[in-house]
Amino acid sequence: MALIQGIQIIGILFALFMIYYTFINFKRKQLKKSESALWFVMWFIFLLVAIFPTYLKKLAETLSVYRTMDFLTILGFFFIILLTFHNYVQVKKNGRKLEEIVRKIAFRSIKKNKK
């Protein structure tokens, strides 16, 4: 029981920190309003789950996962895989865009030199 409480405290602190971090990014205009709202909702849900883990228990049992912590860990893994894939796609997209820009500039520099 004591271990769960300890993890709960870490979870709560983590959620609060992420809410603060999201807020900073929003203030610096690095995240749009809609993006910030989505992240705030996510961290808020995370905070609720950390405070009241028993609410998840029923859902976890329905999915044949008998410990709430295991269920959270599995959810966490799924989320990380999703983010990794999303980042992979974004990095590829940005790499291609950068290549195209560099190429266009190279072609333009030729035209300028000819003038």
Next chain:
Amino acid sequence: MKNDVFVIIPAHNEKRHISKIIRRAKRQSSNIIVVDDGSDDNTSELAEKAEAVVLRHIVNMGKGAALKTGCDYSIKKGARRLVVLDADGQHKPEDIPRFLEALEKADIVFGSRVRRGKMPFVFKFGNSFINKVNDILFGIRLKDTQSGFRAFTADAYKKIRWDSQSYSVEAEMIANVGRKNLKYSEIFIKTIYSDRYKGTTVLDGVKIVLNMVWWRLTRWH
């Protein structure tokens, strides 16, 4: 002088060799395209002095991207046949006529380096391993899959146009040749291995093999 032949030379910090390579290549074709891939030295200035057309990448994008810039530009300028070679002085532009001769009967010609014992063991082993993987995955048998001295027709280029920005470009070209069922041939070339390895590492070799497996899984019909 063949006007439809464009020689593309990707270069990154090649001030030592670039002028000489251009001068020698100019004897084979009037269209010499140097792609300066974000060099820190005066490669561009030297290439311009040697009267090559110089395309400058403002940042280093990798050999694959540089080659693509050069090939795209050449196609825009009406190239019918493209020859690509390295700027580090290991390839002899005097071999270009042999490539063009072989290109009469093929869509793409690969130059395979004749080994003369100076190649470090790790690269010898790596090359042999990549050659074998290439044969198994794509059914294309070449003595040297990593040589950068190649010639292809404009039509073939449109079919094999690669995505790789890095040193995987050579392997991807071969994968695309296999995928598009293009006619290929191989000629043997003599090379100097002086500073050939400054750009490639064992990790690059591992990446190339992993990429080959990925292309096999995702692109093969």
